[in-house]
Amino acid sequence: MARSVSNRRKTINTALAWAVGLIIFFPILWTILTSFKTEGDAIAYPPKFLFFDWTLENYSIVQERSNYMRYLWNSIIIAGGSTILGVLIAVPAAWSMAFVPSKRTKDILMWMLSTKMLPAVGVLYPIYLVFIKLGLLDTRIGLVIVLMLINLPIIVWMLYTYFKEIPSEILEAARMDGATLKSEILYVLTPMAVPGIASTILLNVILAWNEAFWTLNLTAAKAGTLTAFIASYSSPEGLFYAKLSAASTMAIAPILIMGWFSQKQLVRGLTFGAVK
């Protein structure tokens, strides 16, 4: 009897999980489906779910009108570059906070996190003016720096949490065996924290890939990322829903595929240390 109740609960839980999953995924599914419709079918009421004239016309128009590869390449460089730079800075910072904390470590961590609460538009003009002075407007290096700075508090926080899980005695043992600080971080700490570092990298690539405020405001014709590519198909005067959906599908496809293949690491990393 107890077993049958348990099975029923399992079934209900599974069904609920699927329902929640489908609700979360539905906007993406709808975008993908719309990308295969004509503009007429895209706005049809009642909406057409699967039974419409499937077409690849929107993808062909988007390919013809925009240089997708340039936007994609910019996104890869900017998301990848800002994450790598962020991790290079955050690993030593998180090490120091986790293993050599000072009286003010907690305050510093909170202060770093508080910078995330500042509305981005509040610093748009100062950053824009600095970028003009430094010649960084519409450059990939400029965006790498800005996105790295924006995501740095999250990277440091995540790595700090993972490093705190590692027993400091192991590092002490390495030190007693003669390991230098560099060797200790590179050959002892980093290999032990690989799942945490991997999930931090994955999460930050996703955050940088999807970032739209700075990538739209600090770029023009050269360093535009896939968010600028999507924005170019939005219009309040004229029907572009199917083309916009095709552009969106092309923009999210790489990160969706990456997320799919790395979901195990992502979940493992995000839940690391969650149960104590």
Added chain:
Amino acid sequence: MSKKRTLLNTVVFAGFAVSSAFAASAEEITIATVNNGDMIRMQGYSSEFTAATGIDVNWVTLEENVLRERVTTDITTKGGQFDIMTIGMYETPIWGKSGWLVPLNDLSADYDAADILPAMSGGLSYDGTLYAAPFYGESSMVMYRSDLMEKAGLTMPEAPTWDFIREAAAKMTDRANDINGICLRGKAGWGEGGAFITAMSNSFGARWFDENWKPTFDSEAWHNTLSFFKGMMDESGPAGYATNGFNENLSLFQQGKCGMWIDATVAASFVTNPKDSTVADKVGFALAPDNGLGKRSNWLWAWALAIPAGTQHEADAKKFIEWATSKSYIEMVAAKEGWANVPPGARTSLYENPEYQKVPFAKMTLDSILSADPLHPTVDPVPYVGVQFAAIPEFAGIATDVSQEFSNAYAGQQSVEDALAKAQAIATEAMEAAGY
């Protein structure tokens, strides 16, 4: 340590210098533009400009509200990211007055600037100087289903009144068959529902500000405007009209779910295009309605090309503007895609062309444009220029908030009286804060 730092500085600044050098390439211009059919067509043909002049063209296409914010940031900080900006009649006189745009009073004789429709050149000038060249212009007009009008036993006059429109809308409404007598913009936003209700209010004798810049939402004329709009739309409009903008109404009309639609004249080519519209062969056109007070409810707008002051490529930018807004560009598009697809509403010569006169909506578009007067938009005098807007920097912010209050009233979340009282308070506070 000092050597290392010097080396690092050298590398960093060399990187900046290289990136700046790339940004300042000579035979290249960057254009910020909006995403609509005519602009996309121009992008497609810009390779012909490059072939003729050797000047490469880079495009930055954005949704119009994003574009406004983006180019405003760049022009106010002198960022120099764009050599040409696509702006409208609202921004042009304000930015021209501020010295942010290059005057276009030295365009070549071949360009024939005198051929630009006076309503367009007037709205794109400040103090008699043209600051932006119109790529295409538009007004608003009535687009109606001729079959449903006939079924209702009515004949649409060429210049209808609001009373006729309301009566026709009620008769054309067929809820059982999902046909709404009239579809109008109710969506919040100064360029969406805000533009429509402002143009409509002109025909009801209302105005945004009196001669002393005092808001007038406490007037009877505004009460009549909003009450009439809400009453008519509640009777004959589509469900959820408070959130409908241009695209939503276009979609409804193309699917045969609207008896009438009063909106931008550029929509005429969409609703008569059999590829997208199920009612393409059943559409008639009329002037936007009036109330017998001497002002109609049509607006006036142009998407125009302007050069930001301080660009490094002023001469190349002027060449492009002359090419894109010329008579020969219109002829090229006509030859390749037909006269119905040329950018309308900018040049007098287009409407004198016998071939263009055959396009079904050409005459009504011109008549609508000519009947809008941005210098005298209202029944009573006003201190501002603009038909569906007041060309002052504060307007966009105020009108966005005011139109939100109006949308809330359309949705039944508050009364018309409450919406107008809030609009009066919003506008008064903002104008006082701005020093008017």
